[in-house]
Amino acid sequence: MIKDVFIRDILLKAEGFEGSRVRVCGWVHRIRDLGGVKFVIVRDRTGFLQAVFKRGEVPGDVMGLADSLREECVVCIDGVLRRAPTREGFEVSALELSVLSYPVEPLPLEVHSSLSAGLSTRLRYRWIDARNPKVSAVFLVKSWVARKFREYYSSQGFVEIFTPKIVSSGTESGADVFPVLYFDRTAYLAQSPQFYKQFAVIAGFERVFEIGPVFRAEPHHTVRHLNEYHSLDIEIGFINSFHDVMNYVEGFFRKLAEDSVKEEEIKRIMEDFNIEPIKIPEEGAPRIPIRKAYEILEEEYGKKIPPGEDLDSEGEKLLGNYAREKYGSDLVFITEYPWKVRPFYTMRKEDEPSWTYGFDLLMRGLEVVTGGQREHRYEKLKKNLADKGLRYEDFQYYLEFFKYGAPPHGGAGMGLERITMQMLGLQNVREARLLPRDTERITP
RNA sequence: GCCGCGGUAGUAUAGCCUGGACCAGUAUGCGGGCCUGUCAAGCCCGUGACCCGGGUUCAAAUCCCGGCCGCGGCGCCA
Incomplete structure (x- = not known):
């Protein structure tokens, strides 16, 4: 050497x-x-x-x-x-x-001041930009979050799995996936490991996690969307309710919060970024049913969202503020989402079928986790599929998983880049991705 | 996908609204020179730019149209 x-x-x-x-x-x-x-x-x-x-x-x-x-x-x-x-x-x-x-020509970016360049210039010359310690620090934190994820769930009896990224159909609707030519057929890039992590639970692994890329074909123009990102996924068998899933999600975030102030390197980086450690109250992050959230938005902020509709990003920001002020929490779970806005595999409430056991986790006002209890009963799953107007043939292979013994289960998917972004207070999720793929960008 | 704002040296910006005194200013980089303790080193000299196409006008960086690209808001989502 x-x-x-x-x-x-x-x-x-x-x-x-x-x-x-x-x-x-x-x-x-x-x-x-x-x-x-x-x-x-x-x-x-x-x-x-x-x-x-x-x-x-x-x-x-x-x-x-x-x-x-x-x-x-x-x-x-x-x-x-x-x-x-x-x-x-x-x-x-x-x-x-x-x-x-030696550099063969003048540098397009100066490392010591690369942050003063525009983001698009920085991404164009990302290998120079990333030499700036303030830039690489983001990726040290991202690496650390992924490591904590592995450590935490491994310690809780989860098994790491590795599922296919070339799939035969979209997870939910097939509308927002990238087609790829697979020999003489059309396949798709996986938009989530959803079906395969459920597969793994049903295959007897009971508790599984995966860190892997996911692909979304939606042409967003925002600071919080990527067309390729890394998802931290968990799936848990033998749960009583979706609260068990939230407990496991919260356990991971608590680990992040605690270790980020214990471990010198991460603590120092967060201080450099001038951002507070993540706050989660002793008694846990608040869990607010979305119907209650509609009321809070209307009463506290005068913001109306029609019941049964999803929260918009302003609503999420406001609920983030609310959790911070009312509970001293950077995290807030919004629970029991409407069936209308959730995928077909979500378990519906037994007594109120237009509401579900699905939840989101907002971190500092941004959605960073989606999860819930899944429907594990074959007949009900088939009905849910039909209610969503989806074609049985497209999901036949998935439905078969449920024919021969499936435990009640649930899980969650977390956006690695979004968590990193919120931990460090980054203004754009692209900063948390070394080589972001967005609508216009596929090089370098 | 819809909407808004923008595109000036390698980089970051001023100028644009109110067309002419802008062969485009500043910082940094780059090339050269001075300097034996710098710390964003300093000083001197030099270098380098109006996205593309069309139009209006005596005159366009500046106004208008189209294209391309960038940034952001919404929708949707992690």
Whole structure:
């Protein structure tokens, strides 16, 4: 290996290694050339370290090479670690320099100020933009959320599954999926692992989770939609009610909230982003039936939504504010959604069939989770399908899952990018996706 | 899909409403020079742009039409 340590590791051990030889490899972040002395700030994934080249103290050919450096050159610098009045408290007094790569033309983005460029420019040159620590921090948090998801559900007896992303029909209606040519047939990119996670429960795994891509063919123009994103999915067998599902969802968010203030790196990033830790009250996030939510919106905010209709995004924002003010909670479950706005596999309320055991979770006023109890009874499922006006033949393979013993079950799907966005207060969900796919963008 | 706003050097912007003094200003980058402790280093010189097409006008970055692209709101959703 050319590089054997990260800058952070050098700095952590710096106290004891003052005066010894170190090698720092990374990108040239900044150059401050004072003529006789040249400061080169090297950046890697873990931090910054300043190297100093002093004319007269380094060999002439090394100084000459140092004069050729430009921002974003990839370098390895060998030198002596010394205490210095820099932000890191140390610097490397350079002795040797190797330049592994030079930019071949002026940079389209400056890494240290990439955030001041427009988002579309940043995405066009995302591999440069992402070198900015404030940008990569988003992806460290995203990676952390995914890891917590795995850890939490694994610890609760869930099994990780991996389901097909090339499917024969859309999950709900087939209207919002991408067709793909599959040999001589048309297949579709999965818009959710919904059917297959239910399959896994029925196949006897009982509790399953998956982290996988989902594809939505809707031509949105908003700051909260992507045509490809990662879904955190769970499905749980042998539940009493959809409250069991909400308990498991809430358990995960509580884990995020607690660990984000316990773990230094995440805590520091959230402070950098100037955002409060996630707040969930001791007694749990409020669970508000949507019919109650209509009343709250009307009484507290004068906003009318016809009963039986879905909440609009303004309504969600207001309910987010309400939960924050009334319950001190960043999370609020809205429950018992109307049958009209839920997919056919949702279990309807026994006594009120126009309402369901479906819920959403709003995080700081944005929908980040959808879930509910599923209909596991074959005959009722068939009827639901018919009530939605869907064709039996299109879902026959799915209905068969329910013919030979299916436990009562439910689950939820969570948007990884939306959770990341809300945790960090990002203005656009595209910022939480390294290479977003949206209506216009399929490169890079 | 519907609606609104926008497109000026590599990047970010000023100028547009009220057409002419704009061969387009500023910052940063880039090229060159000075400088042996910088920290958004500083100073000097240089470099580089009006999205495309059509129209109005003596005159268009500026007004009008079309296209393309970008951003956002709605719907729908995670």
